[in-house]
């Protein structure tokens with residue numbers, strides 16, 4: 001059985017979700033009040049319809065309650081976002097993900113029963129700020145408030161050394177779990193693997209420990 | 220020396236960058252044409268000024284060319300975004316990051332010399348679509364087009380087994396580089412470590428191999 005989703009609001013965020021879900025093989029019903037948006041997504045989504053989702057009768061007639069997961073990506077119009085969430089929740093939709101514009105909007109959405117509240121612009125801003133601050137940390141996956149996996153670009157201070165030479169695990173309590181070398185990925189590199197200039201190290205550990213290592217490497 | 224940034228456009232994306240850069244200890248000059256936005260960020264940024272960055276004289280008088288990195292987070296008004304990029308580039312600003320609204324906008328920005336072009340809504344849409352498609356894959360870090368580190372929630376099909384029991388490396392060519400267990404993170408778990416229900420496995424490998432493992436685990 002295919003996974004079935006409804007995406008309401010076809011701005012940049014909602015539109016991107018539709019494209020990616022379809023690419024991953026899901027069925028997607030795309031909805032917007034705007035004719036142009038709906039025309040654009042008619043070729044992409046499984047189905048695209050013009051509808052105002054703040055109208056309960058409209059939502060009922062579209063059978064939205066039968067879908068596994070509804071994403072509400074209405075932006076500026078916070079009132080429409082909240083009202084749509086309320087109606088879908090009332091109809092018993094199981095999983096509702098809603099885009100929030102600000103903290104106040106997020107609090108209201110959580111109160112009325114949105115299952116996931118997302119902040120795309122805020123979260124991407126945080127990501128990009130972190131990337132800009134440390135030019136050697138290229139990307140990261142946050143594992144907890146205090147732990148991450150980070151992609152760290154090897155500079156000439158560590159190039160030429162093997163993992164055992166650097167002894168990073170003992171010195172910093174962190175671990176190199178992979179190396180990106182051009183197009184290749186070396187998974188769980190051996191202790192005698194030599195680091196080359198431009199290698200991207202995949203490092204797991206506590207943020208403070210990884211940052212200590214990065215600072216040391218840059219000095 | 221502190222890192223110094225200019226952020227132009229204090230919407231959700233630009234505003235989030237300002238907050239996070241300041242939190243990370245950077246100096247930030249925040250700029251918007253909108254009085255209310257500037258008032259809001261006067262308490263947060265190192266300095267906040269009302270200015271229209273499509274006016275070259277204004278940009279010169281603010282001394283923007285002396286900053287290390289300028290982020291242009293102007294949204295809807297694509298013309299303002301392009302013109303601001305052009306002026307900053309002309310003045311010789313070293314690193315310019317610009318938010319793009321669509322592919323056409325991105326192409327123009329790259330042509331006129333923007334160093335980094337970012338698509339926050341699009342990229343976060345892709346991330347969230349991927350998270351929604353596989354309920355056991357919680358988050359991921361894309362290492363290349365074909366490799367990732369994924370956070371996979373352990374279900375009752377693998378709970379109770381040790382890593383050596385499962386023999387994942389031999390069977391799937393992937394590796395468990397860490398386990399999130401509640402608040403704790405086990406880095407590079409030993410072969411005899413037993414997986415518990417609800418553990419989050421940090422798995423590195425080719426996407427196809429990780430997906431094979433996830434599908435197998437779900438069956």
Ligand SMILES: Nc1ncnc2c1ncn2[C@@H]1O[C@H](COP(=O)(O)OP(=O)(O)OP(=O)(O)O)[C@@H](O)[C@H]1O
Nearest residue numbers: 009010011012013032033034052053074075076080
């Ligand atoms: N009641 C509604 N029913 C259906 N669609 C709606 C409704 N209200 C707004 N929309 C649509 O939601 C879409 C997204 O809204 P908007 O463009 O304001 O958000 P945004 O946060 O600026 O988007 P993004 O940053 O993702 O581009 C718009 O295309 C709009 O037409």
Ligand SMILES: Nc1ncnc2c1ncn2[C@@H]1O[C@H](COP(=O)(O)OP(=O)(O)OP(=O)(O)O)[C@@H](O)[C@H]1O
Nearest residue numbers: 228229230231232251252253271272293294295299
């Ligand atoms: N020429 C300019 N100089 C300075 N600031 C500008 C200029 N043009 C637009 N801005 C500001 O840029 C900010 C962001 O623009 P806008 O809100 O259109 O983008 P957006 O993509 O909807 O933002 P987000 O999705 O991040 O909330 C606005 O606060 C706007 O006042």
Ligand SMILES: [Ca+2]
Nearest residue numbers: 075076294295
């Ligand atoms: Ca907008």
Ligand SMILES: [Ca+2]
Nearest residue numbers: 075121294340
């Ligand atoms: Ca936006």
Ligand SMILES: [Ca+2]
Nearest residue numbers: 142144145146
């Ligand atoms: Ca963190």
Ligand SMILES: [Ca+2]
Nearest residue numbers: 361363364365
């Ligand atoms: Ca991929």
